Amino acid sequence: MGRALSLVGGFAVLGLGTLGSLLLLRAYVEWSGQGVPPWLVAAVAGLLSMALGWFTLPAWWRGVLLIAPVIGWGGLQLHPGWFLAAAVVILLVQFNAIRHRVPLYRSGRDVIEALSAEIEARRPGAFVDLGCGDALVIAKLARRHPSVRFTGFETAPLLYLWARWRCRSLDNCHVCYRDFWSASWRDYEMAFTFLSPQPMLRVWRKCQREMSAGAGLYSLAFEVPGVAADAVIEAGRFDLMRYAVLVEARETR
Numbered sequence: 695m696g697r698a699l700s701l702v703g704g705f706a707v708l709g710l711g712t713l714g715s716l717l718l719l720r721a722y723v724e725w726s727g728q729g730v731p732p733w734l735v736a737a738v739a740g741l742l743s744m745a746l747g748w749f750t751l752p753a754w755w756r757g758v759l760l761i762a763p764v765i766g767w768g769g770l771q772l773h774p775g776w777f778l779a780a781a782v783v784i785l786l787v788q789f790n791a792i793r794h795r796v797p798l799y800r801s802g803r804d805v806i807e808a809l810s811a812e813i814e815a816r817r818p819g820a821f822v823d824l825g826c827g828d829a830l831v832i833a834k835l836a837r838r839h840p841s842v843r844f845t846g847f848e849t850a851p852l853l854y855l856w857a858r859w860r861c862r863s864l865d866n867c868h869v870c871y872r873d874f875w876s877a878s879w880r881d882y883e884m885a886f887t888f889l890s891p892q893p894m895l896r897v898w899r900k901c902q903r904e905m906s907a908g909a910g911l912y913s914l915a916f917e918v919p920g921v922a923a924d925a926v927i928e929a930g931r932f933d934l935m936r937y938a939v940l941v942e943a944r945e946t947r
């Protein structure tokens with residue numbers, strides 16, 4: 695089922711479930727002469743919607759249909775200030791989803807293991823995480839490789855503060871509140887990115903311009919368009935692509 699069709703179907707089922715709940719409980723009120731609390735209408739709407747969607751919609755809808763009416767009802771009870779506060783927090787964390795079209799999603803343990811093995815093999819002096827998020831990756835690597843200098847660039851305000859706090863006791867790990875496009879990458883022998891398809895060609899061009907020959911760009915999940923990866927390393931859910939920065943490529947620019 696296509697995403698648009700699934701979305702339309704889900705909302706239609708939710709509407710039918712809610713209507714069914716209202717009709718059912720109105721019949722009950724008329725029959726018994728007793729009122730019913732609004733949360734019961736929401737709970738029955740959730741159950742009916744889930745039952746209606748069980749065989750007609752993708753399985754992930756079941757949980758959504760069950761809890762959506764209850765959350766909707768609960769939301770109506772909340773002060774609007776809570777929604778504003780939640781929006782501000784989301785904005786401070788996912789700042790770059792709007793600015794650079796790169797939201798926060800974190801690398802897992804497999805990625806850290808793969809990068810650690812590469813550091814072991816290549817022994818760089820300095821490593822940079824371009825968009826370090828909460829700095830989980832560089833903090834773990836910095837503990838394992840005390841002789842390597844780790845830098846992370848991050849411009850989402852809450853993530854930056856979190857990353858600074860995480861690296862507070864690591865002398866070889868530094869987090870900068872700075873747009874990585876405006877920084878020089880000259881000092882790094884290994885650069886790691888987990889961004890999106892959109893900036894990858896620009897990232898690669900900046901690597902070629904600024905990093906020294908023999909340095910490596912490691913991109914998780916997203917390929918540099920039109921450039922063959924030097925190595926593809928398995929790193930759990932996504933592959934880690936290694937691109938070597940070459941002197942020739944630099945000289946032909």
Ligand SMILES: C[S@@+](CC[C@H](N)C(=O)[O-])C[C@H]1O[C@@H](n2cnc3c(N)ncnc32)[C@H](O)[C@@H]1O
Nearest residue numbers: 790796799800801825826827848849873874888
């Ligand atoms: C997908 S997350 C990856 C986080 C971390 N590198 C990891 O692998 O767990 C990408 C991060 O890059 C940050 N980011 C995107 N564009 C940026 C830019 N131009 N300068 C600094 N940070 C940026 C986002 O805020 C986000 O936290």
